[in-house]
Amino acid sequence: MGQVKCLYCGRRIPDDVAVCPHCGAVSHFQKKGYRAGARRRYILLFTILVLLCTFFAFWLPRVIPS
Template sequence: MGDTQVNCLYCGKKIAGDVAECPHCGAVSHFQTRGYRSGARLRFVLFWIGVAAFCLFFALWLPR
């Protein structure tokens, strides 16, 4: 996206549109054009698979 400049939502200063946090105040940028953090989607999917496996284990293990 190149040289896109946006205003920081917290301090109001101009920042690049593809930075993760404001270099002026350190706040998280809500204008990231990069998408998900590296590996975040995989961790999200693995977490929910783990939760489902945990629930299934206890559903089958508990007495009826």
């Protein structure tokens, strides 16, 4: 268990609490596994979106006759 700095009030709080005990703000330092999983899913979605855009940008102009 470590200590992190609250993003809102700047005081040190335990990294496993859901909300800051000083100002009541939601902590962004909970459960590293959850954060890593959410981040990986976000990157995967972003990659798929970029691939789709690239696909349409390069493939569609050849299909539609101008």
